Amino acid sequence: MLRKIISFVLAAAMAFSLSVSAFAAMPSDEIISEAWCVMDAKTGQILIGGNENQKKEPASITKILTCAMALERLDPKQEYTFSKEAASYDYASTHLAFSEGETCTVEDLLYGAMVESANDCAMGLADAAAGSQLAFVRLMNEKLAELGCTGSHFSNVTGMPEMNHYTTARDMAVITKYALSVPGFMTYFSAWEWTIPKTNKNSERNFGTHHAMIVGSENNKTFGYDAATGGKLGWTEEAMHTAVTTADNGEMELICVVMKSKHKNAKYKDSTALLDYCFNNFGSAEIPVSVKKSELNVYDGENLYGKMTVYPMASVNILLTDDVSASDVKIEANIPEYCQLSEVSSVALDISFSKKSENMSTGNFSVSPEYHIVKESSVISSDAEFEKEGSTFRWWIFILIPLGVIGAFVIIILIIRAYNIRKYQKLRRHRHYRRLSHDK
Numbered sequence: 076m077l078r079k080i081i082s083f084v085l086a087a088a089m090a091f092s093l094s095v096s097a098f099a100a101m102p103s104d105e106i107i108s109e110a111w112c113v114m115d116a117k118t119g120q121i122l123i124g125g126n127e128n129q130k131k132e133p134a135s136i137t138k139i140l141t142c143a144m145a146l147e148r149l150d151p152k153q154e155y156t157f158s159k160e161a162a163s164y165d166y167a168s169t170h171l172a173f174s175e176g177e178t179c180t181v182e183d184l185l186y187g188a189m190v191e192s193a194n195d196c197a198m199g200l201a202d203a204a205a206g207s208q209l210a211f212v213r214l215m216n217e218k219l220a221e222l223g224c225t226g227s228h229f230s231n232v233t234g235m236p237e238m239n240h241y242t243t244a245r246d247m248a249v250i251t252k253y254a255l256s257v258p259g260f261m262t263y264f265s266a267w268e269w270t271i272p273k274t275n276k277n278s279e280r281n282f283g284t285h286h287a288m289i290v291g292s293e294n295n296k297t298f299g300y301d302a303a304t305g306g307k308l309g310w311t312e313e314a315m316h317t318a319v320t321t322a323d324n325g326e327m328e329l330i331c332v333v334m335k336s337k338h339k340n341a342k343y344k345d346s347t348a349l350l351d352y353c354f355n356n357f358g359s360a361e362i363p364v365s366v367k368k369s370e371l372n373v374y375d376g377e378n379l380y381g382k383m384t385v386y387p388m389a390s391v392n393i394l395l396t397d398d399v400s401a402s403d404v405k406i407e408a409n410i411p412e413y414c415q416l417s418e419v420s421s422v423a424l425d426i427s428f429s430k431k432s433e434n435m436s437t438g439n440f441s442v443s444p445e446y447h448i449v450k451e452s453s454v455i456s457s458d459a460e461f462e463k464e465g466s467t468f469r470w471w472i473f474i475l476i477p478l479g480v481i482g483a484f485v486i487i488i489l490i491i492r493a494y495n496i497r498k499y500q501k502l503r504r505h506r507h508y509r510r511l512s513h514d515k
Contacts, residue, residue, distance in 0.1 A: 126244070327353070329353055333346055
């Protein structure tokens, strides 16, 4: 009897422990970093977060945006020669000792900025892509606005401390999601090492990643993370330690951001704990989308640019913990009747939760449906006159065709009439001659 009671108690305890683990609370108390979040890299859903909307200095994780935008504008194989401005970096900061007039490839700069976190490489990329640091920073802030990063503003391309240079953990995840969509970016974001060959001013340079998680447990038994696929670190006295790490366990692709970590190992411990929690506690739920295909007009200023057809997907895969079900998720279309060309990316499906949870973030987020824009050439200002003339020409065709037929008919009648008159005149002459002959 006692044995049965003990067995029952043990079974109940085991069931209780399993239920607790199934509803494990977010590891907020364990996290040392001041701001953090984990995002689903596919949808942009924030799974968990702490102070994720607080403005913090990013330090060198700024270079994620720098490299992604440069890669969109430059061919990695093209050569670049350092200008005086690009070579005027802080020599006390991380750098690879590039100097004015030194030539290398854009590829070398991308590896240098991502793997070594070299400030001279980031400045070289900005100069090559936009012609100056100021011009490139302006483009960066335009991109931040386009991505909806309302808690961010960048003042330089390196992440060095500067007034009005800040972001949030949430915005940094959004920036990284965008960067991952840029073809080729992952090549540099996931790299462990690189060698810049001898240049016209310097000898060969070898360097390797400082991000311990991305090399895996086989190469770093303490902090290596086998699911890690890429990452970028940052550090300044003001920002403290910052880190962005991407990871994929075969079922989920996650982006983890930690900011203002108090010591160098905290960023690894926090990132590992956050990624482990999400991999262990979230599962995918397919949510049907009951939104029909729709069309809207797209304007470029006051001129109609074209028509945009939006194709909502049949369903969206949302990551949920066990205490939130698919019935707690609501999807609504945010598709207006018209929009500006610059606002096309804001056309989205809005996803909200009707239930709060202590185990996951239930804040609203949006996913972009597929769309196709058919450009209306008739409304392009430079072609307006051409289209007007073309339209007039087509209008005259409908007049000229019947006029041509009538004209041809009149000409034929005139020819026949002239022929008949000539024939009649010939006949009269013939009769006249016959009469004269008869009189004689």
